[in-house]
Amino acid sequence: MKWARAAAIVFLLAVSAMCLLANVIAPASYAHQFRDDPNASPSRQHLLGTDDLGRDRFARLLYGTRVSLLLAPAAALLTSLLAAFIGGTAGFVGGWVERCVMAGTDLFLSLPWLFLLITVRALLPLNVSPMVSVLITFAMLGCLGWAGAARIICADARALAQSDFILRARASGSDGFRLLWRHLMPNLKPVLYAQFWISVPVFILTEANLGILGLGVAEPLPSWGSLLRELESFSTTSAQVWQLVPLILFIFVVSSFHLVLTKEELQV
């Protein structure tokens, strides 16, 4: 499946490049309203038509994809760092610290993910700007997603803490933070790498769920959640197939993220 992995990486790079160049490629800003042209069909000017407010769908797709493709990896990075810190320290220190941290992790894992997210989302102030709302949404995903990864990292760190090279490092006078930072963490990199790539599609899917429920990124800033929400107005009788483009792109992007990891990396 090497070719599938290579194709997925090329596809992700191409989509990312297009989104980063959204300012150049898109015919207008994501919020610009063509008041004379609401609900327009695809044309040379509007490749995917316009929505009911006259906003160019292609521009919104590019900017929305950019939001998800930039911030989901950022949230995954935050999750991986938190998991590395919490799980790594617990596994390395062991004893009651590990037991307490793992009990906390179990508690966190028992909480229903989406219930927790919408609770935290509802706790935020009302008067936040769209940009702040998008940052909060992804920061929230990053802060709440660490538990599963921390368990795996803790188990690995525990095994590593008892390995020969750590014993040798201890014998040569390394201890505490230096041992953790210089010897343990570099050896946890493969697990962290796998956890990072697993988290990215999970966060993209969760943001989409929140967005469709109206609890994600605030308008007029587009995100995949708000773009997919437009499917509500999709009519099977007068099918406007171009409305399905965000969904198709979404499926391709998420499956590409699934394909990035090899079987061996997934089993790390």
Place this chain on the structure above:
Amino acid sequence: MPKLAAKILITVLIGGFLGATLVRFAPGFGVDEEELDSRLSAGSIQALQATRATEPNLFVFYFRYVKRLLHGDLGTSRTLQRPVLQLVAERLPETLKSVALGLALGWSAGFLLAVAIVMSRAWYLDLLGSLLVGILLCLPAAVLALLFVLAQAPSRLLLGLVVFPKIFRYSRNLLARSSALPHVLTARAKGLGNTRVFAWHILPTAAPQLLALFGVTVSVAFTAAIPMEALCDIPGIGQLAWKAALGRDLALLVNLTMIVTLVTLVANSASDLVGKTFRVSEA
């Protein structure tokens, strides 16, 4: 058993305390849309805030909450103006019905497909199953719900589609690993039939881990119930949670999260217990 019950109780109490802390110190606590009404004077806003003023001490706040909880009082929903307990009692059966149906469907479809693939070793079936699961894993539950509404399909089947890919992937990997074990190969070499090899040698090895997955799928199904009920208009606790989130009804939201956490914990513990009993009887 008492140890397990104590563990669940402690977990729920700590979870409740964390929930109460989150609510009490959240930036949006005690704030709602009314305060953004520009027609209201500073005095009116202050009066509004005074009506929502609660105990400033977190521990007293939580103690009072637990005391009320022990008397069977979960508080009153601010948005719906009804006791939370009454709302939950009305809506929980709907969600439990959907979750039960979804789990039954997801488990039977996922497990049967995995068994068919592992036992037949047909590449085309494996490819078909992997493609189907790959697509389903890329679709958020909310999109599936929208597609169900558009297709006018029975919405309760949706949870089955959400659970199915997880069951299929895990069971296929587990059964494939079990079927490659030396004692299974020996049994095959001795001429045992497919059904007998599966029932006597593959399934008992994989069963404890499969049972452990049950608890996880309960949590997955409850989580997917929010978009399903919200978008397909099913009056369950998922829809209630969604309405509470839109209306910033924190008391209702935290209570719902606690109830679902309790159900998830019980399901997880039950599946662990059954798995352990199974292992002991196997040994």
